[in-house]
Amino acid sequence: MEINLPISAVLGLMLLILSCNSKKGQPSGNDIQALHLKQGELISCGPPDKEFGQVNFDISCSPGLRKEFDLAVSLLHSFEYDEAEKVFSRIIDRQPDCAMAYWGVAMSSFHQLWEPPSKADLEKGAKAIEIALSIPQKTKPESEYINALALFYKDWKQVGHRTRSLNYQQAMARIHRDNPGSREAAVFYALALVANADPSDKTFTNQKAAGKILTALYPGEPDHPGVIHYIIHAYDYPELAEMALPAARKYAATAPSSAHAQHMPAHIFTRLGLWEECIRSSIASTAAAKCYGENAGIKGHWDEELHGMDYLVYAYLQKRENSPAKSQCDYLNNIQDVYPVNFKTAYAFAAIPSRYVLENRLWKEAAALKIHPAGFPWQKFPWQSAVFHFTRILGDVHTGHIDTAESELKILKAIYDTLTNQGDQYKATQVLIQVKTGEAWIALKEGRKQEAVRLMTQAADLEDNTEKHPVTPGAVLPARELLGDLYLELDQPDKALQAYESDLKIHPGRFNGMNGAVQARALLNDRVKTAK
Template structure:
């Protein structure tokens, strides 16, 4: 594949010019040792032989180091950050003056679409960039890349993460403008746009721009892991998800050696309600993650496995496959150690039991969900802890336990206040939605229906204004679906149907959304609409192992209410 502006010949000429002008500086071994780089054999699972896609990024590092750099970049584009750092370390070992390898170390410790870097990772990135900047033997293009990632690390002690993500996006925009023929500059600019996107922007301006940039590159680089991967992240929203379906269905085949590449398509499958594809994707991902833990000598489990288990449980629940979903929860209970213990691990430990209990209306079970800190120190993860308190609140309300419900509400309010104090606006807002919904259901229990509906509508409106976090397949229960449940309980089926339909637009093919819509239409004496939603429900839960007790009733309704022909009411 040719890139007119960046041929190997032009790189060689630029290196020669730089070498003639100024003496190259090679970092000391002490400086390299101080980085504490991850080292060792590159571990990949799934497909053997490092099948990670095709990336071309010519540098001034030389042949042997270049091969390691290309492998590192393939891993980096699939968010295999630990293995990418190992490969960048190998490039450094082969050529300590390879400035771009230190850039790579800084990128591997950034992980822009995941949790913000730890203090240790930030310090490593700063040290790596200091070395990269000190090396004279680098091209102007390489210096531009190094300057761009430095914009993220600069003043990290005083400037918040989002502001530094915006600075990185602005810096990558300049690299992209200066080197328009450099596809990698375009790809990293698109990634930066997605990472810096405003979560409150419902027009998705940054995401749409990133998607357009990536889509323009795709025809000429159909096996580039970054293009395909970032298209999925860029369009990981209900309104945009269909645009990423071709990429989602291809990514696992392009980079089958990456556990994350095996999982990532399920983000789009979840958005579109394609549950069997979501199950298949995460079965492969979980298996690959288990393999990685074994090969890497991780004591316990790798965090990527827990992430896949969360999505897998959710997909099984939407298929009505309770036995399979419960198996994931039982397996979760056996997990006592995970590395690294991070936000997505805590999320899985909270969400899997909460989802199983709430989706199945097992209210007594929900009310008694434990807050066991043996594996997860919940005090370090207030947003995830709130999930369990919210589930316990709903369980208490639905089992007529007013005082326990109020105690859980107080816990939620305290966690929201803590997140607000920590200036974690997104997570504070997510807990605020749970607080509003929890208050609403407590009012229902107290017989104060008007106040309940006001608060529940506010919670649903607030949730509509934001997006779910990429770590989760869905809110624990969509607020507008909860509004439908409340309206149905208060004998307002027409309004309940409206709420369920609105929720299904954002969360297509959710089992309880379809079930609720069918029940609301049935109670509102709208047989054609009831037939449509029950038909969708039994189609979604068509597996032989689907055993939700509501399914036989839906089938009996369809048998006894043949309205005639197929019903075209999608979205109605």
């Protein structure tokens, strides 16, 4: 049976078919809406032209989006995750079938060097990478990047964070191996190596491998934010820090619009005891972070501001500039609301006031230190809350309140058990160091001298065998420095000097370490004179 349709109907049908074909592989509006993408104008508190370094990332999406994509990746490399997601969102608005834009959204939820992503981040990242996988219009390299990241999000409800992170690292290793000319493959692989480094590996296998890749790239990419940034992270260790000094002095100028880029050099300046440079860097970073928080409409204070304050107070204390350090403590004490509520803000709230009283030997104030803010969800951050109890123990011991110190020690041991049961061995070890330190000083005050030395030595050895968390400039008081203090109390200046000098190799320029060494040498010299 022959059906004759009007020419207008035929044309309409043809247009419908063409329209359907043109949308093949394009995500639905509902799928995109379900991502709840961050949107809005890019916020920065640096130069007006928004300088975040130079990145050139080949993508198959519209040529008109290339500049936007490079900007988004530059933001990723400086851990400006919210702002990066905004730019990737703009790309999706303009070209919904740009697969790599969804990869970028998923990368913005990854946060490799931070704590594991939240449930909300994992849900968003998994949805974004699923969309990226479903889009057929992508090149082989793009598919490889997307497939690699998909391994991190795959089965995230059943498979642990570290296993999924290692799966991603292995996939990036293959991409780097198969694409030796790809700078971005090299940079992202290096980041994965650093992120998955074992904190107990004193040979720094991953870090050195990453550093080798990045330093080879550096001469040809002097303004690449990822190359410079990740060199700092790769070499953020006492034994390696000197190799990152050129990058540390370069990064802030390379990405002046990034608050995190202003902060990162402080890591290396702290490692090398370059306090003036650390102070300048930290003042710049906290000012930029405060500016960002205000412009972003954040209720309270942005986490990067508090993170920078911790490094700033630490540096002030090493120069014995107590007045500006106290001003920062007072400022912190007036902060109630932060965004986001996370491991960084929790650590800063605990460490900053603890550093001030402990470094200055204000034992009465240390014993009375209050947990602030009272309304903060401290139950979610046992490692950070342990800092308060550790500070109180040392305060109680030095003010003669041994019973109170014992009560605080019980709380510290309970926190250690909690972290052990959670399978967080690194943080459990950090708290164990504090437990043994508390036990050592209680033993000393009770006259159990040999026991005190044994316990404090164990604490120092444990700390020597692990590395600090990237969130902190260092322990609130280094264990081996405290061992030196204990030997001084026992009138053993020779052993005290040995402990101080050993610790200063790891923590150069620490005021109390240097002062303790001076005291120990003076006692030894007096004995030599007396012996004559």
